[in-house]
Amino acid sequence: MSFIEYRGTFYRLLHPRPTILLITLCPNGRFNIMPASWNTPISEEPPTVGISVFREAYTYQCLEYHGEATINVPGIEHADLVYKLGSVSGKDVDKIKTFNIQLIPSETIKVPGWKDALAIYETRVLSKFDVGEVRLYVFEVLKVKVRPGIADEWSLDFTKVNIPLHGAGRVFHRVDPRKVFARKH
Numbered sequence: 369m370s371f372i373e374y375r376g377t378f379y380r381l382l383h384p385r386p387t388i389l390l391i392t393l394c395p396n397g398r399f400n401i402m403p404a405s406w407n408t409p410i411s412e413e414p415p416t417v418g419i420s421v422f423r424e425a426y427t428y429q430c431l432e433y434h435g436e437a438t439i440n441v442p443g444i445e446h447a448d449l450v451y452k453l454g455s456v457s458g459k460d461v462d463k464i465k466t467f468n469i470q471l472i473p474s475e476t477i478k479v480p481g482w483k484d485a486l487a488i489y490e491t492r493v494l495s496k497f498d499v500g501e502v503r504l505y506v507f508e509v510l511k512v513k514v515r516p517g518i519a520d521e522w523s524l525d526f527t528k529v530n531i532p533l534h535g536a537g538r539v540f541h542r543v544d545p546r547k548v549f550a551r552k553h
């Protein structure tokens with residue numbers, strides 16, 4: 369078996385990635401929402417999630433203004449909306465109003481969640497690092513909420529719901545609900 373050098377953008381072979389919608393409170397007094405597929409759980413104690421935010425995005429200004437956010441897990445049926453929310457900036461458009469995003473109050477923070485999400489994480493900024501053109505935010509997870517009947521202790525039930533895994537551009541993939549069990553040793 370041999371390899372050839374990959375000529376595409378370096379991260380493409382690490383996609384597709386689960387895409388979340390990050391809701392923040394902004395200096396203009398409004399809430400904003402942006403998709404982010406560069407996200408990952410980081411630690412269990414404390415529970416944290418890292419999200420890479422382009423420093424030109426309005427979300428960056430919003431997180432600097434108010435260090436709380438909700439991480440909202442959309443269903444695959446919202447792929448068009450997810451893509452649109454990533455194609456315009458809260459600097460220019462009130463995305464909550466324009467895209468008729470219904471908000472629900474959070475229990476632990478001032479920033480609300482998205483009513484139509486499959487799951488909502490209430491979080492606050494724990495630390496941050498600049499790397500190249502982005503700021504990597506580490507969010508401490510304060511509360512995790514999920515719609516009843518769509519998840520067990522292991523994961524979402526992908527026979528019932530699906531999520532948009534971001535491929536590239538406007539391409540999304542779905543999770544194959546068939547499980548592959550590794551052999552016990």
Ligand SMILES: Cc1cc2nc3c(=O)[nH]c(=O)nc-3n(C[C@H](O)[C@H](O)[C@H](O)COP(=O)(O)O)c2cc1C
Pocket residue numbers: 387400401402403404405406407420421422423424425426427428450451452453454455456457458459534
């Ligand atoms: C599917 C998808 C995933 C994205 N992932 C990220 C990401 O992880 N980090 C980021 O900074 N921008 C990401 N973007 C781009 C931002 O969502 C986009 O720049 C958005 O307009 C920023 O909105 P804002 O200026 O209102 O914050 C993504 C866009 C799409 C469509």
